[in-house]
Amino acid sequence: MSIKIYINGEFFSKEDAKVSVFDHGFLYGDGVFEGIRAYNGKVFRLEEHIDRLYDGAKTIMLNITLSKEEMQEAILETLRKNNLKDAYIRVVVSRGEGDLGLNPLKCPKPNIIIIADKISLYPQEMYENGLRVITAATRRNVPEGVNPQMKSLNYLNNILAKIEANQAGVPEAVMLNVDNFVAECTGDNIFIVKKGKVITPPVHSGILIGVTRNAVLELAEKMGMPVSEETFTRHQLFTADECFLTGTAAEVIPVIEVDGRKIGDGKPGEITRKLIKAFREMVKEEGVEIYPDDN
Ligand code: PXG
Numbered sequence: 001m002s003i004k005i006y007i008n009g010e011f012f013s014k015e016d017a018k019v020s021v022f023d024h025g026f027l028y029g030d031g032v033f034e035g036i037r038a039y040n041g042k043v044f045r046l047e048e049h050i051d052r053l054y055d056g057a058k059t060i061m062l063n064i065t066l067s068k069e070e071m072q073e074a075i076l077e078t079l080r081k082n083n084l085k086d087a088y089i090r091v092v093v094s095r096g097e098g099d100l101g102l103n104p105l106k107c108p109k110p111n112i113i114i115i116a117d118k119i120s121l122y123p124q125e126m127y128e129n130g131l132r133v134i135t136a137a138t139r140r141n142v143p144e145g146v147n148p149q150m151k152s153l154n155y156l157n158n159i160l161a162k163i164e165a166n167q168a169g170v171p172e173a174v175m176l177n178v179d180n181f182v183a184e185c186t187g188d189n190i191f192i193v194k195k196g197k198v199i200t201p202p203v204h205s206g207i208l209i210g211v212t213r214n215a216v217l218e219l220a221e222k223m224g225m226p227v228s229e230e231t232f233t234r235h236q237l238f239t240a241d242e243c244f245l246t247g248t249a250a251e252v253i254p255v256i257e258v259d260g261r262k263i264g265d266g267k268p269g270e271i272t273r274k275l276i277k278a279f280r281e282m283v284k285e286e287g288v289e290i291y292p293d294d295n
Helices: 024-028 046-059 068-081 124-129 156-168 211-222 234-238 270-285
Strands: 004-007 010-013 031-039 087-094 111-117 131-135 172-176 182-185 189-194 197-200 227-229 242-247 251-258
Touching: 004 068, 024 087, 031 046, 031 270, 046 068, 046 087, 046 211, 068 087, 068 111, 124 251, 131 156, 156 172, 172 234, 182 189, 182 234, 189 211, 189 234, 197 211, 211 227, 211 242, 211 251, 211 270, 234 251, 242 270, 251 270
Parallel strands: 131 172, 131 251, 197 227
Antiparallel strands: 004 010, 004 111, 031 087, 087 111, 172 182, 189 197, 189 242, 242 251
16 A cells, blocks of 8 residues: 655645655755654654754744644644554655745745655664764764754755765764764764763754754663763764764664774673663653554
8 A cells, every 4th residue: 555645734645745846845955854753653752853843944934834733733644544653754844836046935835745654774783783883074064054953954964974974884974063073973863971971962062952862861861870961072982982873763773883993892882772772661651642542
């Protein structure tokens, strides 16, 4: 059965789900998006994702023509239409159709698109054995430009870094900011563990405030681990005891090597493994019910 895709309040088959080539999302990367997960009939931290989407839209002066409540309902309805309990959900709000110039004033109506599909994950082997990553030469966007706090449709910097990862034959790349501090990866936040302390770059390092990052910070604190948001360098990354990445798609995944340097003893660390387990329990418990009448 073909999936049903939400476009501006209507549902279309995959073949018929199309937007105009004059959409400024296509012409200029003018828009915002979200990636969200549902686990066992519950959408994880839906409100936080919707808030981030609307915050990004506000900054780029894109008026989403649905209230947050209507957006939540549209997302749940898309999951129901596709009979999904476990899913990856992509919400895209583009500037909409305009002319060939870049002026957004020529685009009267945004396009709102919701795609919900089965998830494709990193192979299980990587959760058990960890990832090898590289540091990309391409820097994360400066906050003074397209702020990394927005999930804008302009992901070219990150795609350039991903190409560097591909060239190196590894699944992810660490991105530094223009001040040479570690920022994050192309689609994941980064954490290190040093002498028992769980450390992740602060927002001012120029990062996306990941929903998974926030959840892991909460979990680590609840589990009594010392936690800190502080800047760190590539040297500190090489010499960390443990390293892991967090993201909606990746969840929590260990890193065992950076630029050929083994992290710790080159195996997923103790604290990383505890957090992977705790996160998996957390996503089973909390979330917005897709099918509330089933209980
Ligand atoms: N940093 C960046 C730059 C991201 O794009 C994260 C961190 C993690 O944030 P969340 O809220 O998901 O914990 C992201 C999110 C994919 C994919 O298919 C992932 C993202 C964006 C687009 C695609 O892996 N990332």
